[in-house]
Amino acid sequence: MKFGTYTFQPETIKGFDFNVLRVKPETGIRLTPRNDMQSNIAVFADNVAVRNHPDWISQSPLGPAKMGNANYNIYWDIVCATQPEHRAEQLRYIADVDRHSPGIWLNSQYFADHGHCACQRCTELWKKSGLGLLEWRKKEITNYIAQVREVVKKDLVLCLQPDPVTSYDRYGVDFDDLAKYADAFNVVMFSKNYATPWYWEMLARGFKKLLKKPFYISFYVFGPGDNQKDVPLPSELLTVTVRCARAGADGFLYLTDGASQLRDFQKSAVEQVELRDRLRNYGGQPVQEFLDFVANWEKQ
Ligand SMILES: [Zn+2]
Numbered sequence: 001m002k003f004g005t006y007t008f009q010p011e012t013i014k015g016f017d018f019n020v021l022r023v024k025p026e027t028g029i030r031l032t033p034r035n036d037m038q039s040n041i042a043v044f045a046d047n048v049a050v051r052n053h054p055d056w057i058s059q060s061p062l063g064p065a066k067m068g069n070a071n072y073n074i075y076w077d078i079v080c081a082t083q084p085e086h087r088a089e090q091l092r093y094i095a096d097v098d099r100h101s102p103g104i105w106l107n108s109q110y111f112a113d114h115g116h117c118a119c120q121r122c123t124e125l126w127k128k129s130g131l132g133l134l135e136w137r138k139k140e141i142t143n144y145i146a147q148v149r150e151v152v153k154k155d156l157v158l159c160l161q162p163d164p165v166t167s168y169d170r171y172g173v174d175f176d177d178l179a180k181y182a183d184a185f186n187v188v189m190f191s192k193n194y195a196t197p198w199y200w201e202m203l204a205r206g207f208k209k210l211l212k213k214p215f216y217i218s219f220y221v222f223g224p225g226d227n228q229k230d231v232p233l234p235s236e237l238l239t240v241t242v243r244c245a246r247a248g249a250d251g252f253l254y255l256t257d258g259a260s261q262l263r264d265f266q267k268s269a270v271e272q273v274e275l276r277d278r279l280r281n282y283g284g285q286p287v288q289e290f291l292d293f294v295a296n297w298e299k300q
Contacts, residue, residue: 001245001249001251001252001285001289001290001293002017002018002216002251003016003017003251003252003253003254003290003293004016004017004018004019004020004038004216004253004254005018005019005020005199005253005256005262006019006020006022006218006253006254006256007019007021007022007255007256007257007258007259007262008036008224008256008257008258009033009257009259010031010037010178010260011258011260012037012259012260013088014300015266015296015297015300016262017251018103019032019036019037019038020036020037020038020039020040020252021033021037021038021039021040021043022040022041022042022043022095022103022107023039023101024040024041024042024097025040025042025044025095026042026044026075026076026108026188026272027046027047027048027050027076028042028047028048028049028050029048030093032073032100032225033097033100034101035100035101035102036099036102036154037101037106038100038101038102038104038105039095039097039098039100039103039105039235040105040106040107041090041093041104041105041106041107042106042107043084043090043094043106043107043108043237044058044078044079044080044081044108044109044110044111044112044252045077045078045079045107045108045112046076046077046079046086046108047067047076047077047150048079049077049086050066050077050078050079052084052281053085055275056079056080056083056085057077057078057079057080058078058079058080058081058087058111058112058116058117058119058276059080059116059117059118059122060112060113060114060115060116060117060118061118061121062115065077065116065117066110067112069226070111071136072113073175076113076114076115076205077109078099078112078119080116080117080119080122081110081111081112081119081140081141081144081172082117082121082122082125082140087144088183088287091148091151091295092112092149093299094106094151094152095151095152095235097113098151098152098153099153099278101154101243102152102154102155103154103155103156104152104155104156104158105115105159105186106148106157106158106159107155107158107159107186108159109141109144109145109148109158109159109170110172111137111140111141111171111172112153112168112171112265113170113245114166114169114170114254118205122162124267125140131259134168134169134172136175136200137172138168138173138174138177139169139243140172140173141172141177141178142174142177142199143175144228145158145167145177145178145181145182146181148181149181151162151267155183155184155237156181156182156183157182157183157184157185157186157216158178158181158182158184158185158186159184159185159186159187159188159200160173160175160186160187160188160207160215161173161187161188161205162187162188162287164203164206164207164209164210165206167238170184170207174210174251175210175211176212177221178296179213180209182213183213184214184215184250185207185211185214185215185216186215186216186217186253187207187215187216187217187218187249188202188218189203189218189219189220189244190219190220190255191216192220192230192231192232192233192239193199193232193233193236194236194239195236196236197236197240198207198208198243198244200217200244201240201243201244201247204217204243204244204247204248204249205247205248207249208247208248208249214244214250214251215250215260216250216251216252216253216287217244217249217251217252217253218247218252218253218254218255219232219237219240219241219252219255220232220255220266221237221254221255221256221261221262222255222256222261222264222265223256223257224255224257225257225258228235228296234262234265234268234269234272235272237265237269237273237276238256238269238276238279239275240271241290242279242282242287242290242291243282244285245284245286245289245290246282246283246284246286246287248286251269252290257289266297268292270294270297270298271293276291276294276295279291
């Protein structure tokens with residue numbers, strides 16, 4: 001089991017197995033990749049691309065994939081997943097980032113959500129394909145990921161939304177198809193609190209049953225601009241990690257803006273002596289591995 005950091009700032013931190021930098025988050029802003037941090041790239045969610053090319057935005061009967069369209073859980077602008085210039089540019093960009101860092105973690109490498117994309121190009125491509133709509137969408141995503149695999153020489157980790165049942169219908173994501181190209185998956189389970197770990201454990205069990213490659217789970221610790229009172233408690237993060245570890249996840253990442261919030265999390269986790277003792281009884285080798293990992297922070 002491996003444990004990683006997942007940050008917006010190019011800062012590494014001791015006490016984790018690896019560090020993932022958000023070199024291109026959904027805002028579309030690009031940071032310089034680092035040779036000591038793996039690189040996370042949001043592919044189709046890209047505010048900058050949509051600002052520069054408003055006609056590239058993904059369309060649906062319920063409106064475009066634009067921040068503020070309350071028909072969807074969309075917090076940024078998303079480019080149509082078949083936009084040929086964006087696809088080609090992202091492919092070149094991913095290849096370049098791969099040359100300058102030890103691994104590629106993609107997210108938003110699929111359609112925006114159900115009903116997307118209904119732009120003129122997608123409608124024509126679909127009709128020409130002779131396939132059912134969902135089958136066509138899946139083929140578009142899988143074929144693009146096959147092209148990505150060609151240019152990524154190091155590890156390729158593909159993000160999945162925390163939806164084990166309808167990812168195919170919503171995003172065009174077929175877990176078995178993507179498993180042919182991914183070294184691992186990263187299921188994002190971001191939430192401002194983890195007060196009810198039962199649900200997250202249930203999702204982890206679902207993914208364990210379905211995925212044919214190892215999978216990480218990413219938890220939310222402290223995002224950019226967050227207030228301390230609005231973020232998950234360290235006790236919740238420890239508990240939810242244990243609950244998902246026993247469900248079979250292969251590793252965990254912790255999202256923060258930068259290194260200082262991770263150091264705060266480590267410090268708070270170390271102070272939770274009683275809770276960590278209690279969690280030892282939650283079952284199985286993976287739980288012990290995680291708690292031993294946290295115990296190592298005591299020495300820092
Ligand atoms: Zn489209």
